Structure formats: C-alpha cells, structure tokens
Amino acid sequence: MPVWIDPDKCNGCHSSRQPPCLRMCPGDLIVKDHSVNKAYLKYPEDCWDCLPCIKVCPEEAIEFHLSYQFGSSGAKLAPHIHKTRDFITWEAEDTQGKKEEFTIRTKVMKIALDESIEDGPQGPDFSI
C-alpha cells in the first residue's frame, strides 16, 4: 500500500466534511468515514504516489510506504513543511537506520481544513 493513514493519528480534521487529504488527492481515492471521524485510502491500487495528501495533513498522520513488490519495508521518507511555508524538509532513513535530511525551497499555499463544494458538500461515498 503506497500511502497509509495512521488511524491513531488521524482526527478526521474534526468536523471537516472534506479534509485536505481528501481534497488534494487527484484520483479521488481518499474518503472520510464519518462514523469514526477518520480518513482512509479507499482505492490503494489507484494511488500514483504523488504525495499531496501527506504534505497537507495537519497531523502528519499519513505515511509513505513503497509498494512491497518494489523492495523491503523499513525505510522511511517523510516531508515536513516549515512554519514559514518557504521550505520543506524531507526526513529519510534507509533499511539500516541511517538517517539523512534534505531541506528544499518551496512556496506552500495555505489550505483550509474544510471547503464547501459547489452547491453543498457531500462525501465521495454519496451515490444517487
């Protein structure tokens, strides 16, 4: 599974109907289970590994995992957006536990915890 939302860390962005991870997934693959107030990747086979979901999670609850077919698990790669939003630091760790950090310039746009969809918000599970 390419990205994984840790249910212990995800707070569903409180009362948000459309949390940032759900809105920023270009494939519409993340849904929020309102009964437990948590988001999850509903269609892992359709994930492109593009990672906007991870970058916008205010709780840093989303982990990036390589599909197991590509190599052993155990390595780690996690982005942290600086408070100034001008830099992103990637925390990297190989399978031996060797750590590295990469800090790169960027220009991160502010993102709201929720956003009303034209003519009323609905979850992607909504069917007619």
Place this chain on the structure above:
Amino acid sequence: MIERQKIETDVLIIGGGTAGCMAAVEMKEQFPQYKVTILEKAHIDRSGCLAGGMNAINAYLNKGETPESFVRYVRSDSCGLIREDLVKSMSELFEYCVKKVEKWGLPILSDEHGEYVPRGRWNIKINGESLKPILARAARSAGAKVYNWITVTNLLTDGDRVTGAVGFSLRNGKFYVANAKVVLIATGGAAGLYRPNNAGDASHKTWYSPYNTGAGYAMGIRAGAEMTSYEMRYVALRTKDAIAPTGTIALGAGAPQVNAKGERFMVSRSADIGGDGAPTPYRAHGPIQEIKEGRGPVYLDTRGIGPEKVKELKKAYLDMYPSQVLYWLSNDIDPDREPVEVQTTEPYIVGGHCQAGYWVDLHRRTTLKGLYAAGDVAGGAPFKFVSGCWAEGVIAARAMGEDLEPMALNVISEEQIDAEEKRAFHPLKNREKLKRGILPADMEARLQKIMEQYAGGASTYYEMNEEMLAIARKKLSTLPSEVNAVVANDLHQLMKAHEVIDRIDVAQVLVEHMAFRRETRWPTYHTRTDYPERDDVNWLKFVNSVKDQKSGTIKMKTRPYEQLVPGDRYRP
C-alpha cells in the same frame, strides 16, 4: 430524478491544469470583461500531471538560443516532422510564462548575475514541489470561477459549432450543463490505453498521470474534430519500477546509458544519430534493442558521480518523484556506487512530449468553431512540457479574446441535454436495469489486453504490423456497443466508467493512425516491422483523422508538412 445545474459563461475551460490555469489568467488579464469558468475533474490545487510537483522547466530558451534554434532542435528530435509554426509560436512565449509564474512564487534557481541556472540546453532548474497550487491560486485570484470535481462527459454542439459541455459532479451527483461562447479544451493526454508497467497496488505507479485518461481527445473525436499524429505515441525511458523521469539523472548528472556488459551502446551502435544525444525515440529504442538481444538490463551509469551529486539527485526527485528516493532507500541503492537501472514505459498518447492531438491553427483553434485546444491535448507541437503548455494556454486565450466579441450564446436544445444526461448516467442506471453488467475495471482489462498484444505494447517490444493491427481493430470494434452494459455503483465508479469509455474511443483512432502510416519514422513510438524504414518520399506529411458523425467510421486524411526554418531536418 437527477438535478441539473446550468452554467452560462463567455469562456469555458475544460481542465484546470498547466495549460488551463495559464489560459484563465491570460484571459482575465487581457479581457477582464469576459466571464471565465473552469470545469476541473479533481481539485484544481493538486490535479493532473503537476500534482506531485516538477523539478525543471524543460523547454526554455537559455542564453544564445532563439525560436529558430529551438525549432531546429525539436524538428530533429522528432525525426524531421513537426508543425514548425506551432513550435516556434510557443517558444516565443516561454520567457513570458516562466517569469510570470516566478512572480507568483515559484522558486527558480538563479546564478549571481540573476540568470537562470541551466540543467541542459533547453532546461532550467526549479523547486516546483508546489507548482500546481501556485498556478491554481493565480487562476482563482485572476477571477476565474472554478468548479472542482466535475467529470466532463461530452461537448455540446450545434452543427460544427461547439456551444459548451456537460458533466457530472463527483460530490453532489448533479448534472452540469455549461453553455459557453467559446470553449478551451485542456484536459491533458491519455494514460492507461496499454497495460501499465506494474501490477497490484502499484498498477497506477505510471509515469504519466493515471488520472489523465484521454477525455479531451475522446470528446473531440465524438464531436467530429480533426485529430493528428496519434501514431506518434510516447514511450518514455524511465527508472526501473519507480518509473521516474531519467532526465534528472541523464542531464543532472551527465550519466550515459550502458548495458549489462558496461558497454555504452548508444555510442557504439547509434553514433551516426548522435549517440547519447540521439533523438528521444532512439534513446528509448536503443535500450529496448539491448534487452531484446539479450544484453540487458540497461542502466544509466551514475557510478563515481560523488556524494554531492547524489544528494542533488535526491533533492531533485523529492521535488517531483519522491518515490524514487524511497525506492533507493528501501533497496539500499547508492547511485554513486551502482548504476541506476532503467526501463521503458507503456505507450502514452500525449501531445506535450510527442504530437498526438487536435489539429489546430496557429492560434490553437481546432477544426470545430468555438473550440480551442492547448497543452497535451493539442497536436503538432512536441517538446511542450510545462512551459509549452503554458504558452499554448496564452496563445489560445488571446485568440479566444479576439474571437469573442461578435459571438453570442447559442441556445442548447433540451433534447440534446436530455440525451447527454442519459449518456452520462447510464452506468449508474444499469445498477437497476442489468442483472450483471460490465465493471469499468473489467472493461479496462479487456482494452489493455487488446492494445498490449496486438497494437504494439511493451511485451512485443512495441512492434506492430498490418496483420496485428487488423486484429486489434476487429477486437476493439465490439467494445463501443458493449459500453452500454458498463455498470457503476457510485459516483467514483461512474467516473471510472467514463474514463474507460473515453479510452476506447481514443484507442480506435490510435489503431487507425498506426495502420495508416506505412513507414517507421519514430522507432518504438511506432515500430512497423512491415515498413521498417523512414520514407520521406511518401510519408513526410501528417496523418489526420475525423470520425464521421453519422456512420461512426474513422476517415483518414493527410496534411502537408511545411518547412519554415531552413536547414537539415535531421540535424539539431
């Protein structure tokens, strides 16, 4: 009863991506009197090709280069056949577009004299992790009205005039009917026509955005627009498994291609066409021949580049393809000590790298009145990448602004809207109507199997001949009637259903184009084993097609090539 939402606008932009966002800004800046509406399939902040970011602008006129030198390069890289008027016109706007986006906040690397840092002859380095949100904010701030989560299913037409578009919302299930004076199509290219490189939970670990499924091509085909050069597919040389771009390594670290024996085969076998600097199709064709003839795997030789360069490489990938870095971490690969294995991708149809797309005039007007095309969906102009898509957005916006004044909104007949609504929602209705329908995933597997095995997929080394294409044609011909049985259980699946329906229309046109051009101009992109040589006497021209509105047959035609920039067409 499905609720309808009507939109009236002067300018309708289908697809809020690279080209669409830039077109919206240009339109509002130059012609603020007009209403601009964007219909976006996902959320405009992180949709399409740029969702993950971008680490370079790969079409830029660095110091000493001119639009003419650019045309010469792109012409030779595309094996002597391009629309020189289109390529020249976009190159004249690279600087205008890049400076604009820099002003909006994109970090671009500059030296002490304020000059952009080149990464290759036509490339500059950027920190584009947030490039898409930057573009989206510019489009919104300029005053464009954005509707997110709209899957557009068809264009609305009145005779040969395009009058708007229809689609459904992934969020509220309403049917959207947009009536517009002019329409810009900027939906991107098509992935998923062929079997992807990886399976299981990595089946969308493709290079091209798997969410770009040829909607714009398909809508144009169905509306009778003239299309060009589908046979110039794009097969990319990418890193093994992660399918990340190799320019970052080849240009960024100057790494040459080597085979399993360490031989620089591009130099030893393709010196006459430029060795490691050979035209792009040959840089994919070369390694495929090595693998086919038993000298694989093939690598980019990064050995000895040093820890500093490795760090730079990793940073560059983090701005665009973070999974490449995680792949190296997970497999304990240090590119300084071992070479980076590469492979070729499934074939894509993408007008920004190759030249499949709408046949357009210099102003990006399509052959349908009121319809313009920009970016990956527009044909004839390869080597667009990001900046060329921006430039085409600007060119189309300026043309739309000029053309708009005398135009009025056409009345759209209720009959047409009813028919389109029925078409858009039929997979959902099939839940009740059919005991056992066809799932979009099953239809996708069928399409990809046919294309993979008979229309030049990776498993046949991208090779094809008349007989194979005839089988592909026959097998594909049954699918259009079977789409009536596609079933969707929710709105997400309804989107998936339309994605595969669109790809079937694109695949049929693609097969006709590949069968029609009886030469091999672009090896691997279009390897005809029955016509293995390039044939300038008979085929130095564009292969175009129009789907007949009544009979549904795809009619082929040719258009002449015009050389505008003098010089040897096969030399950069």
